[in-house]
Amino acid sequence: MKYLLDTANLEAIRFCNDIFPISGVSTNPSIVKASFAKSEKKPDFFAHMNAIRAVIGPESPFHIQVTAPDSDGMLRDADAILNRVDEQVCVKIPVTMEGLKAIRALKKQDITVTATAVYGKTQAFLALEAGADYIAPYYNRMENMGLDSDGVIAAIAQMISEYDYPTQILAASFKNAGQVERAFEAGAQCATMDPSILLAALKQPYILDAVETFQSDWKAIFGDVTAAELS
Ligand code: G3P
Numbered sequence: 001m002k003y004l005l006d007t008a009n010l011e012a013i014r015f016c017n018d019i020f021p022i023s024g025v026s027t028n029p030s031i032v033k034a035s036f037a038k039s040e041k042k043p044d045f046f047a048h049m050n051a052i053r054a055v056i057g058p059e060s061p062f063h064i065q066v067t068a069p070d071s072d073g074m075l076r077d078a079d080a081i082l083n084r085v086d087e088q089v090c091v092k093i094p095v096t097m098e099g100l101k102a103i104r105a106l107k108k109q110d111i112t113v114t115a116t117a118v119y120g121k122t123q124a125f126l127a128l129e130a131g132a133d134y135i136a137p138y139y140n141r142m143e144n145m146g147l148d149s150d151g152v153i154a155a156i157a158q159m160i161s162e163y164d165y166p167t168q169i170l171a172a173s174f175k176n177a178g179q180v181e182r183a184f185e186a187g188a189q190c191a192t193m194d195p196s197i198l199l200a201a202l203k204q205p206y207i208l209d210a211v212e213t214f215q216s217d218w219k220a221i222f223g224d225v226t227a228a229e230l231s
Contacts, residue, residue, distance in 0.1 A: 001184055004061065004192035006172060008035035008048065012195040013055050024061030025052055026136075026172065026192040028092065028116070046084040053085060063114045063134070063170070063192070065092035071101035078106055090134060092116045095123040100130050107131035114170060120147065124156045128165045134190070138173035139183050149179070150186040157187025177201040 002023035005013055008031050016022055027049070036043045053062055064085065066077035078091045091106060093099045094117035106113050107130065114134040115127030119142055124135050135156060142149040153169060160167050170190040171183035177200065180191045222230065 002061075002190040003198070004063075004170070004190060005195055006031060006174075006192040007195055008032045008052065009195070010035075010048070010051055010055065013052060016195045016198060017055060020198050022056075022060075023190070024063070024192075025056055026063035026092070026114075026170070027052075028065040029067055046080075049081075049085045058086065058088060061090055062088070063090040063092050063116075063136075065094075065116060066102070069096075069098060071098040071105065074098065074102035075105055078102070078111065082111065088112075090114045092136070093132075095127050100126060103127065103130040103132055116172070118152075119145070121152055121155050124152065125159060128156070128159055128163070128167055132167055134168050134170040136170045136172045136192070137188075139171050139179050140173040140175045142173075143179070150182050153183055153186035153188050 003020060004024040004026055005016055005022055006026050007013060008027045013025060032045065049064060056062060062085070064081050066074040066081070068074050068077050074093055081089055081091055090112045092114040093103050093106070095115045099115070103113050103115060112133045113131070114136055115124070115130070115132035116136040118124050118127065118135055118137040124137060127135050137149070137152050137156065139149045139153075142152060153171060156169055159165065160169070168190055169188040170192055171188035172192045174180050174183070174191065174193045174197055177197055180193055180197060183191050
């Protein structure tokens with residue numbers, strides 16, 4: 001079960017990487033746009049991607065999405081990403097007709113591919129057959145469409161198991177920790193989410209209340225000293 005950060009915000013990545021057991025970062029063009037929303041000048045995309053890589057380290061899964069709509073353009077984007085960041089990047093390809101062509105071509109070159117923008121079983125099953133290393137079903141977006149997000153993830157997990165695909169489910173598109181929990185329970189091996197979801201999960205008042213009670217009970221006996229400060 002792996003937690004990833006779905007953001008290009010360097011400060012958030014640094015902060016969360018120090019606290020949580022994070023197993024990687026994923027980005028897409030909308031996430032890149034959001035992380036540069038306030039900057040005056042046009043960002044240096046590859047410099048920023050390399051800055052993220054420097055924070056998470058060379059071994060950590062780093063998912064970067066292509067931007068071209070056509071398969072040839074996707075292959076050129078993939079080439080640029082792998083050359084200007086590094087060969088370990090997982091190249092994210094939307095599961096469209098052009099995307100399936102690109103996924104199959106990249107897998108012939110043994111490049112790690114994340115099949116993304118998955119809203120249903122057929123997209124996912126085709127991506128499995130195309131050899132994708134990761135599949136990213138969009139949990140919240142499916143739920144918003146009235147689709148059974150848990151059922152889609154469970155079906156993907158079932159096909160992976162039944163046909164022994166070497167593929168991991170990287171569930172994405174979450175609005176709260178409950179959705180993340182259900183994605184894991186449905187069979188996702190990985191989930192990528194905005195840092196705010198993790199931060200909110202541990203800022204629950206009942207957690208903080210419990211800790212305050214522990215501290216006040218301790219102080220009632222030993223005073224305002226920690227265990228380490230006891231003589
Ligand atoms: O990786 C895809 C994810 O970023 C989509 O999230 O919140 O735009 O549905 P969202």
